Amino acid sequence: MNLQSKRSNKDLSMAVLGWNQKWEEAFAELKLEGAQPGRIIADHGHKYRVMTERGEGWAELSGKLQHELGDRSAYPAVGDWIAQRFFSESEKDGIIHGILPRFSTISRRAAGSVPTEQIIAANVDVLLLVAALNLDFNLRRLERYLVMAWNSGANPVILLSKADLCEDPEQFVKETESIAPGVPVIAVSAMEDQGRDQLEALLRPGLTVALTGSSGAGKSTILNWLAGEEKQFTQGIRESDSRGRHTTTHREMFVLPQGAVMIDTPGMRELQLWDDAGGGWSEAFTDIEEFAAQCRFGDCRHEREEGCAVQEAVRSGDLDQKRLENYRKTQRELKYQATKEQARQRNDRKTSGKKETRRGKGEQRRRFELERD
Structure with a gap:
């Protein structure tokens, strides 16, 4: 059942989808002449269902935008606001040429x-x-x-x-x-x-x-x-x-x-965390962080150190041992994930640098051959 079921086009204005002055300003900054705003309402892989003022239609990424985005995680997701050019004045389908910055x-x-x-x-x-x-x-x-x-x-x-x-x-x-x-x-x-x-x-x-x-x-x-x-x-x-x-x-x-x-969203059998860029780990375990602030040593690992307020909270029953174990487990997981991602980025930069070097040598060789001719 699609987004328009039992609702008129008037009911499905952009404001109903969350469009406001903030998004209007962000859209204007893209400076894409002839483009209209829309919101991704379903993701089907390489095709997206998009709601615009014309109604519900289908859209794909332009080749240029795919190249600019590079990483798949930068592609549009459900909830994204996009800039789309329609195939014609009467059609609802079109091509996505820009994505507005996400706030979450x-x-x-x-x-x-x-x-x-x-x-x-x-x-x-x-x-x-x-x-x-x-x-x-x-x-x-x-x-x-x-x-x-x-x-x-x-x-x-x-x-x-x-x-x-x-x-x-x-x-x-x-x-x-x-x-x-x-x-x-x-x-x-x-x-x-x-x-x-x-x-x-x-x-x-x-x-x-x-x-x-x-x-x-x-x-x-x-x-x-x-x-x-x-x-x-x-x-x-x-x-x-x-x-x-x-x-x-x-x-x-x-x-x-x-x-x-x-x-x-589809259910998850297992949730593997991606990163901790927003400080979510500390936020999710604020009680442990508060206990940790009272430890005698600033670098306390909350294991067997003297004056550990976290271990004292476990002994007194103010903190569940299993919660502390999960605190440590997610910390290790996020650190490991961050290390892997940093290594991948270094490898990508190295690979990109080699490609640029080869491309530069190729251009130099072609110029030499043209000058020789």
């Missing part, structure tokens, strides 16, 4: 041995981290999602879905709040219409909200519940371990009746 980027490390960044969504105001209250509930996994969320530039909110499946959802809310200082935690149930008012308070007109979480967490169910119609197909989970099956196959944006737009 939700990303993870893509699967594979070579470290590459996979963009999940762009220009998101509120990121809803969805975790189901079933056998698959995992606080350590939520901590990793929080690192990603704080690094993205979006405001995280944790949704504990399928609250009807547990006897005491408030206990899960308290446990989650203990590992997410300052982050709103809402228990919701689409089956029982629980938590709707709290959730709808986040869906203000002009805002972009994205859903992310493990497979089977209930993201598409939440979207359908809020939309009042089946926007996305859903299916059940395995009873043996409460693990979900991939239902959503690509990232897509939908307009909600509450006024906000929502991006639904």
Whole structure:
């Protein structure tokens, strides 16, 4: 079901998608004559579904833009604002010639041995981290999602879905709040219409909200519940371990009746963090960082050092040992990832330098041959 279902073209103005004066100014700075603004609403690989003032159409990147962007992570993602030239005065399809600067980027490390960044969504105001209250509930996994969320530039909110499946959802809310200082935690149930008012308070007109979480967490169910119609197909989970099956196959944006737009994303079996450019690791573990500031030594590793406030917090019960272990694990992972990425960039620069040298020698040889002739 596309973005225009049950809505007129008038309803789907650019303002509904989040277009404002800030984006107008950013678009003008591109200085692309004859181009019109649009927003990526679905990513299908080399083709994109784009919403413009003409309505919903298809677009591809220009060859020049592909060359300029280079890295795949710089390509448009769902949520990006773009500059597009239409094929004709009457068509909705066209070519993308520019991408407006992002104010937030939700990303993870893509699967594979070579470290590459996979963009999940762009220009998101509120990121809803969805975790189901079933056998698959995992606080350590939520901590990793929080690192990603704080690094993205979006405001995280944790949704504990399928609250009807547990006897005491408030206990899960308290446990989650203990590992997410300052982050709103809402228990919701689409089956029982629980938590709707709290959730709808986040869906203000002009805002972009994205859903992310493990497979089977209930993201598409939440979207359908809020939309009042089946926007996305859903299916059940395995009873043996409460693990979900991939239902959503690509990232897509939908307009909600509450006024906000929502991006639904495929579930993740495993979240591999990309980087810590936004300081998300420290933000996700602010309680440990506060304890660490009280350690006797500034370079304390929080292991066996004398005067370690972090270890004292573990002994006193103020800090969970498993949370501390995950703190260290994600720190090691992010440092390793940063080292790998730096090595890749050095190799790319070296390769690029060799190509430029060969190109220069080739040009010199051609000039010599022309002069000799």
